[in-house]
Amino acid sequence: MTCIFCGTKYFLDDAKEVDFKNPDGIIPFKSNESDVRSSLLNWLKTSRFIPDDIEKITVTSVSGVYVPLYLLKVKYSVDWTATSIYFIKETYETFEIDSSGQRSSYPVTKTKKVEKYRPSSGRGNLIYEHIYVLSRGHPGDTGICENLFKKYEKDLSSFTEGQVKQHQLEPFSKIPKDELSSLETVFSEKIEKDIGKTIPGDRYKELHWSIDDTEIKESRYYIPVWIINYEYGTETFQAFLDGVDLKIGSGSVPEDSDKVEQARQEEEEKRLAAEHEKDGIYREYKDMRKYANFAYVIIVIYFLALLFFERLFYRHYYWNMIPVRSYLIMHAVGLIGFIIFYKITEAVRKKILRDSDIFLRDKLPGSRPERMPKSISVIIKYIYVIFLIYSLFLVFKVEQRKGFPQNFLIKLRSYATEKR
Structure with missing residues (x-):
């Protein structure tokens, strides 16, 4: 088949159905073939792993081709159902537990979000644009065609015979039906996202949708592309440059294996350095927290010291070396001191834990601080209770040897008699 405009011959060995309708517009060539090699080198040099002697390339062929591009405007009528989720604030009271496992003495009032569910349904019209490139002479990455069209869409002009005489022109082929039917798959993610914007509520789940009607409007355009075959060493490559200002490119690029290996090693070194830094931060974090357990x-x-002195006071009290009042006073001082000392050390411990957690969050955002086991704190409290019971038991045993509770009742009766 020969193009009636430019004389380009096409052999339709794959028996594609050709559409001879005139295009809706064309972006004309504005660059010259003489500038292609230098522009190709400029584009190649933007590659990270390009060889240092890339200028030694040999351009074997350059072809200016008008590539057919389809702009499809697809309109879907969609029915959908979903479950809407509403977040409602509710207040409640709770006892807070800090990082050390301590439970607060008084309840605090907090708010929480409660999810309420409501069924929802609706119908909407969704419109999308899809760029489709169907080219025989451009088997490479079609992304350049899409980028070129989006960048120079404003330069579209009416199609005339004079615009295409100096360059090859590919005929439009009818888009296969299976490609059109697959658009639903292409847009499925967008459809679901756009439906989600119309669903009432704060969030949704169990979204189901179906397309009731589809309307496709097709526009056809020619876009200018330079197809370049070149050699580097013993290898052959193909690249594509836009035909307007030679700034947009795509295609295969030579790579320096040494640069690729060096980049891989640099990435590995960065990864190891990041892991080493992370390990160092965790070590510092744990060093900060170890003093919390020292409390x-x-x-x-x-x-243990209190237990020793308690036993010593008990022996003095037992042998009547100190009066019961003195023993009780010393016992009370020991217990009060224990409480004060415990509160001070616990406050210091909490501050250490809080400061270490802040340090970890600042250095490693997103990391979760370790939760200290609350078993130790509970054991300390039980030790205090056991010690208190033990002290009262010692007092009771001494008083029992001295006739308690009979002596106490006799004294109480005599005191009541005197009052009368």
């Missing part, structure tokens, strides 16, 4: 060691030491 419990101090409390245990204080408790």
